[in-house]
Amino acid sequence: MKMLCPHCGRKLPPKAINIAADLAQCPECGRPSRASACVVENEVNQDVLLRPPPGTWLRQESDAIVVGATMRSKAAWFHIPFTIAWSGGSIYGIYGTQIIERNFNLIMSLFSIPFLIGTVFLIRIAIYMLFGRQEWRLDEDGGAVFNGVGRFGKRKRFAWKDLTRVHLHTTRSDENEDAIGFKLILEGASPKVEVILPGREDRQQFIVNAIRYYYQQWQRRK
Structure with a gap:
């Protein structure tokens, strides 16, 4: 995940970032920022999509691209x-x-x-x-995200044309401040789509890169 200082634009090294505290301090300009505000939102790492990490999948179906990840947790x-x-x-x-x-x-x-x-x-x-999964079905017009087990769960739909921003949001547990999670937020969708990502970082990055990539593909076609 590429992170830049929002004040001077310099790339932040890992030692300048404290994800648990949601804090980053630029070694160049010395100014502090929220770590979540330093994420480069539109960056896409296509290598992640070419080599899906364990517990994720990407497949082409007749009417859609399917991107998914297991929600299995060590907890x-x-x-x-x-x-x-x-x-x-x-x-x-x-x-x-x-x-x-x-x-x-x-x-x-x-x-x-x-x-x-x-x-x-x-x-x-x-x-x-144990058996939960998150699955995104993406087509030329938009898509739907499913969270659940088997055929039981919640499904949220969105259209590419409605989106104004695709970004990550850091979440914290009220009981345990060290428990950090991430939401993927699709702003502009009505209602706004907010999805809690899988716990493992490699699965999070796979989902985020996939959604950004196909959203950018739609933007180039329009």
Whole structure:
């Protein structure tokens, strides 16, 4: 990812950039900037597209270019055992005792509803961490981005002609300031398309380069 000082235009070396703090300081002019503001938005690295990293794909179909990446995450190693322990303990504590004692307790069963909802939510996250994917279908007019598992998920559509800017936005977790993520934002689309990118940097760069490349191809044709 190429990064330039927004004040003097000089290229920033890696040691001048702190992604975790979203801070960069130019060694030439000495002025600080937000790291996310230093990213060269229109740069495209075609080598990334020619050699897709593991867990990504690019294929030509009859009516579209398909660009995708798995959303598998290492966090699943923590999340799945936690889900099993939390959900199993909650369900057993509420329903297991009733089954063993053969005594239905309405109040306790009603009290368990929030725990059941939480269990379903945690299981959905676990499935997404294991089998989730992000896939962009791009054609001459625009495209659609899908986030989900199998055929279940959310789909957002956009048209090239509506876009005014394609850029990255840094996100931070409220619970953990060191947890940095990136959104790809397509401004001008109605509604605006904001997509959380895969956790791995090589997959992020693959998706970003692909969208910028095909957007630039459309701009040259118009």
